[in-house]
């Protein structure tokens with residue numbers, strides 16, 4: 051039996067997705083015969099503190115390193131999203147402040163902080179993956195390549211002073227030692243500072259059966275209930291929540307030193323909504339397990355039926371999420387020819403575990419397939435809008451969130 055990372059209660063996984071490789075562990079050419087790292091991907095729900103978490107997580111150094119494959123700025127939509135996020139912080143939390151200072155945890159290639167830089171605001175990025183941090187530095191964004199914890203928080207305070215805002219996007223749910231981060235943030239923030247972060251939202255994952263949000267890097271899937279409890283232990287109060295469309299449904303959480311700011315009505319509204327959805331009930335997760343199994347068999351059947359008709363299927367977007375789909379469903383090169391991806395360092399590699407070749411987008415545009423399995427479903431609108439010639443040539447999209455469907 052394992053212990054909850056937040057409250058230490060005993061937890062048991064309610065299902066297993068089986069043996070999983072590292073989600074972003076794309077294999078360079080020539081290395082597919084080498085032994086790959088696998089762990090068991092099994093999620094659990096702690097009914098004492100309400101935190102959804104995976105039980106076993108690979109060591110962070112295996113996941114985030116100097117050849118980390120995920121680069122934030124591959125999506126135009128996300129570039130716009132982070133501009134809007136930055137504008138929201140500046141207008142709602144920095145107005146009237148004299149030389150505010152913002153720190154971002156997991157600043158990747160600087161997609162968010164470049165907006166603060168352009169606005170002339172003092173900023174600091176914390177990004178442990180050296181290769182993406184270098185891209186940010188080349189854009190003039192001050193970046194430290196370390197994992198954030200209390201000791202680093204103290205160093206930042208000594209060197210730069212306390213922060214008016216600590217931000218993070220799709221990062222907080224990656225950090226197993228949530229207590230160390232919460233303590234560090236509390237020490238780093240000014241007494242009127244705010245912590246604002248957003249991550250894929252548990253309520254959406256359950257509702258849309260987007261189980262591919264569950265992978266090694268996502269040690270937690272947060273809800274307003276679990277965030278309020280986990281950070282409340284460290285003197286940070288949940289004061290506001292804002293649902294987001296990104297990553298198939300995310301939540302932005304605003305926290306502040308306890309009793310320093312008014313708590314918005316949206317917080318209790320969201321928590322009531324989570325109760326009404328049954329996010330606190332074990333039966334919700336039993337149903338989710340069955341929904342995952344149904345989704346898997348429907349997806350495999352759809353693919354196998356098309357292959358039986360002699361159709362060509364390729365994958366679109368070698369996302370981290372796709373590692374859960376391909377390995378849990380057993381989708382390999384016998385099903386899909388290759389996965390098209392625009393990220394330069396993924397080109398020529400093989401997908402983790404199932405070893406599907408990853409090719410540059412030209413392979414797709416120069417020889418359009420009949421079907422494309424949209425692994426990057428969270429970017430569906432942007433991708434479908436730009437792949438008009440695929441559609442005009444009779445190409446069809448296969449999606450699996452919120453249900454398995456062929457889009458004609």
Ligand code: TMP
Pocket residue numbers: 124125126366367368369370371390391392393426428429432433
């Ligand atoms: P994400 O779902 O974690 O944001 O990853 C998106 C992946 O999909 C990333 O590897 C880049 C790739 N991608 C494309 O290949 N084409 C596109 O148009 C978009 C938006 C993403």
Ligand code: ZN
Pocket residue numbers: 054055056057058059096097098099100101
């Ligand atoms: Zn717990």
